[in-house]
Amino acid sequence: MSTPTLNFSPFIIGTMRLGEWGAKMTSAQLEAFVEACLELGLKDFDHADIYGNYSTEADFGKLLQQRPDLRSKIQLTTKSGIKLVSENRANHTIKSYDSSKEHIIASAEKSLAYLSTDHIDLLLIHRPDYLMDPHEIAEAFEILKTSGKVLHFGVSNFTPVQFDLLNKFTPLVNNQIEASIMHLNPFEDGTLLQCQKHGIRPTAWSPLGGGTIFQESDDPKITRIQSIGKAMAEKHGVQLDQLLMAWLLMHPAGIIPVLGTSKLERVKDAMQSLKLKLSREEWYVLWKASTGEEIA
Numbered sequence: 001m002s003t004p005t006l007n008f009s010p011f012i013i014g015t016m017r018l019g020e021w022g023a024k025m026t027s028a029q030l031e032a033f034v035e036a037c038l039e040l041g042l043k044d045f046d047h048a049d050i051y052g053n054y055s056t057e058a059d060f061g062k063l064l065q066q067r068p069d070l071r072s073k074i075q076l077t078t079k080s081g082i083k084l085v086s087e088n089r090a091n092h093t094i095k096s097y098d099s100s101k102e103h104i105i106a107s108a109e110k111s112l113a114y115l116s117t118d119h120i121d122l123l124l125i126h127r128p129d130y131l132m133d134p135h136e137i138a139e140a141f142e143i144l145k146t147s148g149k150v151l152h153f154g155v156s157n158f159t160p161v162q163f164d165l166l167n168k169f170t171p172l173v174n175n176q177i178e179a180s181i182m183h184l185n186p187f188e189d190g191t192l193l194q195c196q197k198h199g200i201r202p203t204a205w206s207p208l209g210g211g212t213i214f215q216e217s218d219d220p221k222i223t224r225i226q227s228i229g230k231a232m233a234e235k236h237g238v239q240l241d242q243l244l245m246a247w248l249l250m251h252p253a254g255i256i257p258v259l260g261t262s263k264l265e266r267v268k269d270a271m272q273s274l275k276l277k278l279s280r281e282e283w284y285v286l287w288k289a290s291t292g293e294e295i296a
């Protein structure tokens with residue numbers, strides 16, 4: 001049987017801040033949050049082995065054990081390849097990257113167990129490993145695919161050259177990158193263009209700059225985005241977060257933001273941003289607010 005194609009919902013729910021590294025949701029809170037996201041039509045949940053100091057996948061897995069009916073409604077992404085020094089991984093002596101065949105397979109097996117699932121929908125190499133051997137990664141992916149344990153594969157934080165190299169050996173369906181009004185690099189360094197060239201939807205982490213845009217700051221970039229953005233948001237009758245989300249969504253690569261909020265209201269607000277259409281000039285006004293300079 002051929003693997004079904006991977007279609008993301010319009011936003012992905014990031015889990016990094018739901019557990020130990022953020023909201024510390026109880027099982028009941030997590031269940032309510034997940035169910036509400038599903039009701040909104042958001043089926044994608046983004047994990048990594050390391051989130052919550054290697055604990056957040058297990059929190060989610062407990063929910064799936066209690067509510068096995070949810071699994072078929074959910075699409076699970078997880079990541080592998082960063083090794084944190086942690087009391088939960090006593091054998092790690094330095095923060096490092098590991099994209100060896102052994103580590104990718106062992107890490108995916110652990111994720112399957114923690115998430116309490118028989119398959120992962122999408123496995124990403126979390127960050128490019130300086131010692132990356134594409135043959136080895138391709139071999140690991142093949143073993144995980146043939147066994148039915150992982151359906152699709154991708155990368156995160158890969159430059160276009162790194163993506164091209166690995167994609168030559170194994171088909172990649174996603175590059176999850178940092179992209180927002182606060183982080184413009186992928187708009188300029190060819191990352192988004194490459195996604196367009198390959199017809200793959202890029203997913204964007206920290207789509208609201210990790211929340212920095214909403215905090216009091218003496219960084220002129222942030223204060224410019226706040227003042228110019230708030231005035232434009234008011235003109236459209238929306239909130240600043242919705243305006244900045246619409247700005248990201250406007251790129252023709254079809255960016256899918258990975259939301260970091262643990263608040264359902266903010267997920268609902270993000271959904272409303274799908275309806276907001278900015279003019280090209282407004283897009284450039286916000287670009288200029290970020291860079292502080294007129295374009296060439």
Ligand SMILES: NC(=O)c1ccc[n+]([C@@H]2O[C@H](COP(=O)([O-])OP(=O)(O)OC[C@H]3O[C@@H](n4cnc5c(N)ncnc54)[C@H](OP(=O)(O)O)[C@@H]3O)[C@@H](O)[C@H]2O)c1
Pocket residue numbers: 013014015016017046047126156157176177204205206207208209210211212214241258259260261262263266
């Ligand atoms: N691939 C990678 O290397 C990588 C790296 C980092 C993250 N990720 C993934 O990307 C996801 C999102 O990243 P992120 O959490 O940095 O995204 P983000 O959505 O840019 O930031 C989320 C933070 O902003 C706050 N926030 C959101 N909307 C706000 C508003 N309107 N007003 C005030 N504060 C607001 C949230 O607080 P509240 O909870 O209070 O709303 C939260 O602390 C993560 O969960 C993870 O799945 C991937």
